[in-house]
Each structure stands twice: as C-alpha cells, then as structure tokens.
Amino acid sequence: MSKMIQTILFAIAAMVLPCGAAADGSSNARLQIEWSDEKFAAELKASGVFEDAVDFINATFRFERSLVLQLGAQDGPLYDPRQDVIQIPYEFYTKVVSLxxxxxxxxxxxxxxxxxxxxxxxxxxxxxxxxxxxxxxxxLGREEDAVDGLASVLLIEYYDNGAEMAINAAELFALESEDRGTLQEEDFWDEHSLDEQRYYSTMCHVVGSDAAEYSELAALAGFSEERAESCVFEYQQLVSDWDKLLTPVRR
Ligand SMILES: [Zn+2]
Structure with missing residues (x-):
C-alpha cells in the first residue's frame, strides 16, 4: 500500500484541482514521470511511490515550466535546467540497495x-x-545544503513516517562516507557538504522536528544536549523559511 500523505492542503488541492491545473488556470505546467529503464520500472513502478510523490508535488506546488522526472536516466541524480528534467539512473537505485x-x-x-x-x-x-x-x-549559503533541508521538510511535514524516511536518507550519507574512504582535497571544495555533514544535518532536522520523540536518536548521533536543543530552533527556522519562500509557488 502506498504511503499516506498527511496534509489537508493536499486533500483540498486534490479536490479542487482534479486535473492538476494551476489555481488561476493560467498554466498546466507540471511534473511528469517517464520510466526509461525497464528494470527500474519492474522494480518500483508497482509500488506507486514515485506516482504518489509526483501527485503530491503537483497538487501542492505550481511550475513555471513542465518538468520530466526521468526514472532510469543515463546520468544523475541531477536536475538539468536546460532540458527541464530531473534524472535518476537505475544504477543509483541499485547502488543504494547494495549500500x-x-x-x-x-x-x-x-x-x-x-x-x-x-x-x-x-x-x-x-x-x-x-x-x-x-x-x-x-x-544564501550552499544550494546543496538548502535543498537537503527542503527534502527533510517535505518528508517530515507531509509524509506519515517521514521522519523515519529522512533517517534512512541520513543513513545513506553515513554509508556513502564509509564507502568513500580517506578524504581527498576535492571533497572539501565540492559543491556538496561532506557526506558526514549531510548525515548529521539530516539527523539534526529529524531531532529538531520532535526533540522528545527523537531524544534517543540524538544520543545515537552523538549530539550533546545543547546541540539537540539548537536542532529544534534550526528546524523551526528551516520550516518557516521554506514556507515563506514557497508562498508564490504554492497552489
Ligand atoms: Zn543537488
């Protein structure tokens, strides 16, 4: 059974906008799925998770230009602004499973x-x-960190078990850091933060979303009490700032 998405906004948007048209009717631009690898489709299409996520995005946010989510792309994961495509290759999925x-x-x-x-x-x-x-x-700051923050917020605020999903995403960063081996100079000038930092940032978002519920997780991550407390303020600011920034984007 597909994950339930827990937002009144989604329910209202789905009722009012059955065809995904923009509220003012001026644009039908939306996110569309393209399964371009049979193996990928065979593994994941039946689960409906991508279809649900795309329905959620289309019901909640509008687009300036239509965007294709290419599942089974040659390259990626990436967003290509010239072709208006988000690419996720099948090999990324198999790599994640093996990790x-x-x-x-x-x-x-x-x-x-x-x-x-x-x-x-x-x-x-x-x-x-x-x-x-x-x-x-x-x-302001690294865009890569900003969009990691948005991913945490969308999972935690809109999905049942979204915090657990974010924890699993954080675990992948930890696994990738172990897989990487010794840090090289390029790891420090890369546009992404280090996998270790992405792990701790995402864990901090989860802890910050409910400090009482995730006190054991904070201890597991090795956070001091002070750090766990500051995660609460950081996460509240993250939710509030994205809420403001996405106001013109929301349907
Ligand atoms: Zn990125």
Whole structure:
C-alpha cells in the first residue's frame, strides 16, 4: 500500500484541482514521470511511490515550466535546467540497495524499503534545485545544503513516517562516507557538504522536528544536549523559511 500523505492542503488541492491545473488556470505546467529503464520500472513502478510523490508535488506546488522526472536516466541524480528534467539512473537505485545491504544483510525487503525512502529524499532534493531555478528563489549559503533541508521538510511535514524516511536518507550519507574512504582535497571544495555533514544535518532536522520523540536518536548521533536543543530552533527556522519562500509557488 502506498504511503499516506498527511496534509489537508493536499486533500483540498486534490479536490479542487482534479486535473492538476494551476489555481488561476493560467498554466498546466507540471511534473511528469517517464520510466526509461525497464528494470527500474519492474522494480518500483508497482509500488506507486514515485506516482504518489509526483501527485503530491503537483497538487501542492505550481511550475513555471513542465518538468520530466526521468526514472532510469543515463546520468544523475541531477536536475538539468536546460532540458527541464530531473534524472535518476537505475544504477543509483541499485547502488543504494547494495549500500543498505551492508546495514541489513539478507533482508531484501528492508533494503528495498530503505532505498525507496532515500530515492524520495533524492527526488525532493532535485525538486528543490528545480523550484529555486524556476522561481528564482534566493539562496544564501550552499544550494546543496538548502535543498537537503527542503527534502527533510517535505518528508517530515507531509509524509506519515517521514521522519523515519529522512533517517534512512541520513543513513545513506553515513554509508556513502564509509564507502568513500580517506578524504581527498576535492571533497572539501565540492559543491556538496561532506557526506558526514549531510548525515548529521539530516539527523539534526529529524531531532529538531520532535526533540522528545527523537531524544534517543540524538544520543545515537552523538549530539550533546545543547546541540539537540539548537536542532529544534534550526528546524523551526528551516520550516518557516521554506514556507515563506514557497508562498508564490504554492497552489
Ligand atoms: Zn543537488
């Protein structure tokens, strides 16, 4: 069964806008799925997770230009503003599954579930790049960090079990950091923060979303009490700032 999306806004938007048309009727620009790899489609199409996520995005946000989510692309994960496409290759999915296999060896169902959670995080991250580009949303600091933050917010605020999905996305960053080996100079000038930092930032978002519920998680991540408390303020600011920035984008 597909994940339930828990927002009144979504329910209202779905009722009022059955065809996904913009509220003012001026634009039918939307996000569309293209399954371009049979293996990828065979693995994940039936789950409906991408269709649900895309329905949620279309019901909640408008677009300046239509955008294609290409599942099974040659390259990526990436957002290409010249072609208005978000690309996620099948090889990324299989890589994520194999990394999670190190964590939960022998439990294919769990590996696949964790991989789907992280792919949704990836989709929302790339959607973040697209929305920043299409609506010229100002970004201070690294855009990569900003869209990681948006992915956390969309998962935690709109999805049942979204916090657990964000935790799984964070786990992938931890696994990727172990996979990477010794840090090289290029890791420091890369446009992304280090995988270790992306792990802690995402864990901080989850802890900050409900400090009482995730006190054990904060301890597991090694956060001091002060850091766990500051995560609450950081997460509140993150939610509030994205809410303001996405006001012109919301349907
Ligand atoms: Zn990115």
């Amino acid at each position: 999670f296999a190190q964590l939960e060896p022998g439990d294919e169902a769990i590996e696949k579930e964790f991989a789907i959670d992280t792919l949704l995080h990836t989709l929302f991250h790339e959607y973040g790049h697209a929305v920043i580009d299409q609506f010229e949303i100002p970004v």
